[in-house]
Amino acid sequence: MKPNPIKKVLILVSILAIPGFLFFYLLPHFAKNRYKSLPYFGEKRLSGTFHSVKGKKIPDTIYHEVPDFDLINQESKTLQWKSFENKIVVLNLFNANAGTQQANHYLKQLSVSYEHKPLVRFLSLAVKQEAPVALKRYADSLGVLASKWDLMSGDTVKTYPWIRKGLLLDVVADEQGGKTSYIFSNKLLLIDHQHRIRGIYDADNQQSTARLEDEIKVLIAEYLRNLKDGR
Numbered sequence: 001m002k003p004n005p006i007k008k009v010l011i012l013v014s015i016l017a018i019p020g021f022l023f024f025y026l027l028p029h030f031a032k033n034r035y036k037s038l039p040y041f042g043e044k045r046l047s048g049t050f051h052s053v054k055g056k057k058i059p060d061t062i063y064h065e066v067p068d069f070d071l072i073n074q075e076s077k078t079l080q081w082k083s084f085e086n087k088i089v090v091l092n093l094f095n096a097n098a099g100t101q102q103a104n105h106y107l108k109q110l111s112v113s114y115e116h117k118p119l120v121r122f123l124s125l126a127v128k129q130e131a132p133v134a135l136k137r138y139a140d141s142l143g144v145l146a147s148k149w150d151l152m153s154g155d156t157v158k159t160y161p162w163i164r165k166g167l168l169l170d171v172v173a174d175e176q177g178g179k180t181s182y183i184f185s186n187k188l189l190l191i192d193h194q195h196r197i198r199g200i201y202d203a204d205n206q207q208s209t210a211r212l213e214d215e216i217k218v219l220i221a222e223y224l225r226n227l228k229d230g231r
Helices: 005-031 102-113 132-142 156-166 206-228
Strands: 044-053 056-063 071-073 088-094 120-126 149-153 171-176 179-184 187-191 197-202
Touching: 071 132, 088 102, 088 206, 102 120, 102 149, 132 149, 156 171, 187 206, 197 206
Parallel strands: 088 120, 120 149
Antiparallel strands: 044 056, 071 149, 088 187, 171 179, 187 197
16 A cells, blocks of 8 residues: 555654744743742841732742941942942952952953943952052052942941941951951852842852852843833
8 A cells, every 4th residue: 555645744744843843832931031040148037028929929038138338449439339229249358468369360350241231340348448549559450440340448347247247258357466367258249239149159169150150140130030020
């Protein structure tokens, strides 16, 4: 018995149609909003209010927020959170008297890659109080883009509690033999536009900094999605 030519044509059309169906229907369906949301660091508590998702009541959570601050940068400008309204921030600690640390070498490269992307800013906080002229000298040695990266300083009586309780990082001024050395966390923080810590990374670990670069993009996508949704 000879094969039915119409049947053969139908089989061939079906074979050819399946990849197109998968590409134009199934893949966009499964790819839509399928990235994993970043975690929130610090203490969390329930607000006592709720929101609804598909008819289900979900309790609202209040996450740890980095408190406001008053710090001076390398351009002698006073900075506060309002200086970075609706910005995603990458922040670290540094010691200007300890040479150019690896974290700052890395931030220089990363900040340049975001030079024309105003949503992301970079902040570095000195672990000892520095005059603006000293911050400026150090910034110039790094080749800092002033519009992209701020080096900040303030009275350590105020900045140390802010670092420990707000940034959740460690810092110690160790005085021995008439000299002061500074021990501090070699971490990079990723902070969202609502001042919540969404990532903590080892500045000297290549895998960790690669994760930071990926998660900056995730946070940008989250911000733009919430902006579109009016949140």
